[in-house]
Amino acid sequence: MSQANPATDSAAPADTAGGATTSSRSAPRRRSGAAGSQGTTVQGTTVQGTTVQGTAVQGTTVQGTTVQGTTVQGTTAKGAAGDPAAPVRIAVVGAGYWGPNLVRNARSCAHTELHAVVDLDVERARLVAGADPTVRACGSVDQVLSDPAIEAVAVATPAATHLPVALAALRAGKHVLVEKPLASSWAEGRRLVEEADARGLTLMCDHTYCYTPAVQRIRQLVLDGTLGDIQFVDSVRINLGLVQRDIDVLWDLAPHDLSILDFVLPEGCSPVAVAAHGADPIGSGRACVAYLTLQLPGGAIAHSHVNWLSPTKVRTTIIGGSQRTLVWDDLNPVQRLSIYDRGVDLKEADSLDVDDRRQMTISYRSGDMVAPALQEREALQLMMTEFATSIRQGRRPITDGLAGLRVLDVLEAASRSLEFQGAVVPLRNQR
Numbered sequence: 001m002s003q004a005n006p007a008t009d010s011a012a013p014a015d016t017a018g019g020a021t022t023s024s025r026s027a028p029r030r031r032s033g034a035a036g037s038q039g040t041t042v043q044g045t046t047v048q049g050t051t052v053q054g055t056a057v058q059g060t061t062v063q064g065t066t067v068q069g070t071t072v073q074g075t076t077a078k079g080a081a082g083d084p085a086a087p088v089r090i091a092v093v094g095a096g097y098w099g100p101n102l103v104r105n106a107r108s109c110a111h112t113e114l115h116a117v118v119d120l121d122v123e124r125a126r127l128v129a130g131a132d133p134t135v136r137a138c139g140s141v142d143q144v145l146s147d148p149a150i151e152a153v154a155v156a157t158p159a160a161t162h163l164p165v166a167l168a169a170l171r172a173g174k175h176v177l178v179e180k181p182l183a184s185s186w187a188e189g190r191r192l193v194e195e196a197d198a199r200g201l202t203l204m205c206d207h208t209y210c211y212t213p214a215v216q217r218i219r220q221l222v223l224d225g226t227l228g229d230i231q232f233v234d235s236v237r238i239n240l241g242l243v244q245r246d247i248d249v250l251w252d253l254a255p256h257d258l259s260i261l262d263f264v265l266p267e268g269c270s271p272v273a274v275a276a277h278g279a280d281p282i283g284s285g286r287a288c289v290a291y292l293t294l295q296l297p298g299g300a301i302a303h304s305h306v307n308w309l310s311p312t313k314v315r316t317t318i319i320g321g322s323q324r325t326l327v328w329d330d331l332n333p334v335q336r337l338s339i340y341d342r343g344v345d346l347k348e349a350d351s352l353d354v355d356d357r358r359q360m361t362i363s364y365r366s367g368d369m370v371a372p373a374l375q376e377r378e379a380l381q382l383m384m385t386e387f388a389t390s391i392r393q394g395r396r397p398i399t400d401g402l403a404g405l406r407v408l409d410v411l412e413a414a415s416r417s418l419e420f421q422g423a424v425v426p427l428r429n430q431r
């Protein structure tokens, strides 16, 4: 990914996850060969200073399709009755800006077989489906729901339509992948989760960033204790983005940061409350700039800045821990992650004599920085693989409906906080 060009970014959506090769909003393009970033490996990423010895920073690998921390669901994977290794037959609904990325990945993924592309604008569906005679272009989702050959539906329509489209698909017995956010309210999201569970079908939310090599490595570094106890998270996701007609910047961009937090934070460290401030300085009728502050247990804090009005593009997250601090710069492909053995330590008062106790008990660590090498791989390919394999294996996907629901909980609470000028709103798990 390169630095955004302010001159062209007004037409470029801010919402581009995980290095996916995106299509233009005005003219969806067909895939031309494999994704630009796919399959290449950045070798020998810079390691500055001496490497940290004896820690899990080095030699850790994130494997292709590793399923982390998921539990096997007691569901039957419908459609897997025949060959469990057979590709999942899939239709993509919504061929606007993001849908073509799902179409491209459904075509190239070894675990899926693209059967149809649906859009209310059937011409658009035709354009995205292309000349392939095995892929139908449809103007209504009903055409794929009544087709027994189609096992799964990927929904890339605007958030307000996720509930009706996804619910209809589940009721027709299809497994469902829904773009973020899962729905336009927590109650709607819960209906989808309940429907999928009742029918033993897979419901997955495309939290694309969770499938990037960088975020998978971050999760590993948090969970294996390399960073120590999490003390703060600071995330900035800003550029000149498309001012959406139906949602504010919070619902457009914050799902990325919230789903990443949900994925990387260890159990017991989930946010407990949120306060949000926002502004609409251009008079668009919705917040174009927003700041979210999340309280984490044990006095830790997470902050997210999302903004459609910034002339420069910034995609940076800092995760401060008691042992190390991690900096993720998603716009720096040669060094996306940097792990600093630098920070502030508080000496235990017991270990000090009376005179020392009068002195400052704070000391500064100034150790090395390590930049782990990461594979360059398109997140959507891994996301699509996870969708298909979770169906075939009858287990919950990494980013299942419940993960989508937790993100909706924070988004709803943040919207409420915006209405009340930044009031602190507790999250559901705290009410």
Ligand SMILES: NC(=O)c1ccc[n+]([C@@H]2O[C@H](COP(=O)([O-])OP(=O)(O)OC[C@H]3O[C@@H](n4cnc5c(N)ncnc54)[C@H](O)[C@@H]3O)[C@@H](O)[C@H]2O)c1
Pocket: 015, 016, 017, 018, 025, 093, 094, 095, 096, 097, 098, 099, 118, 119, 120, 121, 124, 139, 140, 141, 155, 156, 157, 158, 159, 161, 165, 179, 180, 181, 206, 207, 208
């Ligand atoms: N994962 C990511 O990084 C990412 C990035 C961008 C957008 N998204 C998500 O993708 C979804 C779509 O966003 P977009 O920017 O592509 O929107 P868009 O408006 O560009 O495209 C939506 C398309 O859906 C079609 N559509 C609407 N209702 C339909 C229906 N009932 N049946 C069939 N087609 C229908 C529209 O005609 C349109 O072509 C949103 O949920 C958005 O949040 C995700």
